[in-house]
Amino acid sequence: MNPNHRYLCYTNLLLILSLLYFANSISHGTHVIEYILAFFLVVTIVLSQLFWSQPIRGSTIHRIDALNSKLVAGCFILYVLSYKFRWSFVLLIGLVFFSFFMSDYYSTLEWCSNKHLLWQGILHVLCFIASFYAFFQIQNF
Secondary structure (H helix, E strand, O other): OOHHHHHHHHHHHOHHHHHHHHHHHOOOOOOHHHHHHHHHHHHHHHHHHHHHOOOOOOOHHHHHHHHHHHHHHHHHHHHHHHHOOOHHHHHHHHHHHHHHHHHHHHHHHOOOOHHHHHHHHHHHHHHHHHHHHHHOOHHHO
16 A cells, blocks of 8 residues: 555644634634534544544545545535635635545545545645634634
């Protein structure tokens, strides 16, 4: 197996920076949904670490991680579009979907190929950036 999959453990850990930003920006006006989203990020980090440390296609952890990632991404997208809409976020989500489809395409050609892992890493970085939108205070925009 291509050992480059371990880099995705590192790109996934970028989400910790989003959690730190959230923890630093908690105020009396912090919406309860943001606490839930922060919890979802913790779960996502743990599941992604478990999967990408030994990425076996179709394994139980692969299916759980994939389902969790899609559900959490959907929750973040709905929250930001509903409460903190910015056109830049719409553009970013377009890039997220594009990188997801590219990763998926290359994974079907060759699981854990360099192109698959590259697009998955780009996806992780874009999702990391997108996660900040949920935690920004409106006056910070």
